[in-house]
Amino acid sequence: MAIPITPTEDVEYVSPTEASERGYGSRASIHRWAQEGSIRSITVAGRLRVCAEDCEARMRENRVIQPRRAYNAVAQRLAKVAPAFTPEQKRQLVELLSN
Structure with missing residues (x-):
């Protein structure tokens, strides 16, 4: 009304x-x-x-999603459940998620 x-x-x-x-x-x-x-x-x-x-x-x-926070949260969850990465794999993952 x-x-x-x-x-x-x-x-x-x-x-x-x-x-x-x-x-x-x-x-x-x-x-x-x-x-x-x-x-x-x-x-x-x-x-x-x-x-x-x-x-x-x-x-x-x-309701605006802040991409950096969302990506950081995903990266942290992946790090907890993923198998151990080599230092090179960790660097590559961080590089991929940062772009």
Whole structure:
């Protein structure tokens, strides 16, 4: 349910519950983002409403995978389960995973 703010502002504001149901994050996270000011929010009749567009952007931002961290985690798991490598093999593995 959209709540218009002014006739010239085309922004959809939804309840934290609706934002959570849309998959933007937990209700607690959405409340925290509103309190921090990292998403636009308003209070209408004593009820918090948050900008759906801001919630979606915040969700996308949080789901960004950082490749270097992902590769490092994979390399560490491989090192734990892989058979012992020779120093040359270890160097080659590090080189391959670093590119």
